[in-house]
Amino acid sequence: MSDYRNDETARWDAQQVRRDAGRRTEQQPPHRRRRRRRRFSGVQYTLFILVVSAILAGIGWLLLNDLCAFNKKAVTATVEITSEDDIGSVAAKLKDDGLIEYKWFFRLFASFAHAQDKIGIGTYELNTDMDYRALIAAMHNASGGLNGETVKVTIPEGYTVSQIIALLAKDGVNTEAALTDAAENGTFSYDYISTETGSISRLEGYLFPDTYEFYVNEKPAAALNRLIKNFDSKMDANLLAEVKKSGYSLSEIVTIASLIEKETSGTDQTRISSVIYNRLKDKGSHGTYGMLGIDASLLYALPDHAGAITKADKETDSPYNLYKNAGLPPTPIANPGLTAIKAALNPDATDYYYYALGKDGTHHFFETYDEHVNFLNSSEYAG
Helix, strand or coil: CCCCCHHHHHHHHHHHHHHHHHHHHHHCCCCCCCCCCCCCCHHHHHHHHHHHHHHHHHHHHHHHHHHHCCCCCCCEEEEEECCCCCHHHHHHHHHHCCCCCCHHHHHHHHHHCCHHHHECCEEEEEECCCCHHHHHHHCECCCCCCCCCEEEEECCCCCCHHHHHHHHHHCCCCCHHHHHHHHHHCCCCCCCCCCCCCCHHHHCCCCCCCEEEEECCCCHHHHHHHHHHHHHHHCCHHHHHHHHHHCCCHHHHHHHHHHHHHHCCCCCHHHHHHHHHHHHHCCCCCCCCCCCCCHHHHHHHCCCCCCCCCCCHHHCCCCCCCCCCCCCCCCCCCCCCHHHHHHHHCCCCCCCCEEEEECCCCEEEECCHHHHHHHHCCCCECC
16 A cells, blocks of 8 residues: 555645746736726716806806896996997997906897897997897987987888989989999898899889988988888788788788789789789780789880880880789789788789779779770870
């Protein structure tokens, strides 16, 4: 038998395991320590938010003070606004006179308040008790404290843009050239005004006939914009709902109204309106084939024309010649009043397709072409 003892074997095995473990440890590379990312603690993040909020609150408080005229040093100043001033130069004058602190913020507020349309030429007494809104109101075109020279101008219903420009120039609102340039190339913030420049016809129909007070040498675009703004205010929610219900666009309704306005100023506007709609819908059964044949539209294309419409005139190559072109002209042909606009929205229900002016000064209406021709050949026709 071998004299190899079990207890010695166990002791050797344990020692061997420890030696092997030590060797493995020496052979393995040491573990690299991971770098811990620094992160905001909850406290640090809260402090950061508080600091940013305090800064923004401080800036907001300064702007609010300026906007609402809080805690301002008492200052009174006389500010003169000329025809050359815009909102930027107005803000600069208010800043220079100590009435506001932040020109950019006043310009921003003024854009939302449509101050460009409200501030007029004149000399104004202003003070630091006035907030931004009060400053704009004090420089308003209708303010009783204005010293600028003003003129009242009454624009008749049915005037064209060129006639309105001539009238404004005659009364000293501005020069005809400056007003024409503004009509052709000015920017007007209404979606029914064409952005295509170069023609005054883009304003046709939207310079509302009324009595206005203008400043002498007023900014031409501002003067025209006031007429458009009046039109916009007249087209209230009820009228716009009627336009939508009609199936025609606002531009088409105003165009129809302008034709009515130029054809008659009497009590038969709704009957004239019915003839226009009947003809627009006629596919040939009544002999009109959508042709309106309205002299007033042809004359819009011939502004220097004098005398009666001739056969040669009716051959004029123009989209406003409704003897050769079916449907409506490309734009309104004049600036209609509210009565004509309502007549365009509410035509009489008739079967009339023709009308002509009699010697009695009234229009005579007919359902058929033969009836119309018979009247033209009678002694009752005005000729």
